[in-house]
Amino acid sequence: MISHRTVLVALFCLAWILPGLIGHDPWKPDEAYTFGVVYGILNGGSWVVPALAGEPFLDKPPLAYLVAAASAQVFSAILPLHDAARLATGFWMALTFAFTAVAGREFHGTRYGAVSALLLLGCFGLVVRSHQLITDVAMLAGFAIAYYGFALSLRRPAAGGAWIGTGAGIAFLANGLLAPAILALIALLLPVVSRGWRGRGYAASMLIAAGAATRGRCGRSCCGYCGASVSRASPSRRSCCRSSASS
Numbered sequence: 001m002i003s004h005r006t007v008l009v010a011l012f013c014l015a016w017i018l019p020g021l022i023g024h025d026p027w028k029p030d031e032a033y034t035f036g037v038v039y040g041i042l043n044g045g046s047w048v049v050p051a052l053a054g055e056p057f058l059d060k061p062p063l064a065y066l067v068a069a070a071s072a073q074v075f076s077a078i079l080p081l082h083d084a085a086r087l088a089t090g091f092w093m094a095l096t097f098a099f100t101a102v103a104g105r106e107f108h109g110t111r112y113g114a115v116s117a118l119l120l121l122g123c124f125g126l127v128v129r130s131h132q133l134i135t136d137v138a139m140l141a142g143f144a145i146a147y148y149g150f151a152l153s154l155r156r157p158a159a160g161g162a163w164i165g166t167g168a169g170i171a172f173l174a175n176g177l178l179a180p181a182i183l184a185l186i187a188l189l190l191p192v193v194s195r196g197w198r199g200r201g202y203a204a205s206m207l208i209a210a211g212a213a214t215r216g217r218c219g220r221s222c223c224g225y226c227g228a229s230v231s232r233a234s235p236s237r238r239s240c241c242r243s244s245a246s247s
Contacts, residue, residue: 063173142171161205165212
């Protein structure tokens, strides 16, 4: 049964998330180009290789843009299109708070889930960025999911590995290779700094995590996301990406 304390903290987090998501134009510089990519998807652009001003936009993978486009499609009847798209940020932040809370409970006990969420809520640097339509917020949610997986792997290796892989996959599809690289470094360092992660269960978790993280990838969706933008890519890569964007 959900406690009154959990409900109260959830409502408090919701009250923190919602103000600032609507009622203003896209903020420069990041929201402007992000909404431009979302607008392109809504107007028939490729789901695999989104475009900005008619050119393939390969700085970031497409997950955050696709979720924002879906949000815009659902809520545009009652909100301006850019505000409807920005509600996707609220979805990612809700996931971030939820998985931070359950990770705190897994590490420290039932009473510390709410404390963990409130500590994250108190981070001053989140106030502005967590209310913007940017891919970093989706990456943050991926990190939170993966951290819960690391915590859970001590007790339930299979489930923990699945959550680690899911978080790493979301972070990669939101913001590129940096996030999975950081999570891989954490996975390597945990057995070094703590005995709890030195058993066979943790090794099994890592194998499951690797499978979960790579299951959803495809060659075309990774075209250009693992290094250079189109302008710095080879002619063959530019041709591949443009054909993907037009398909």
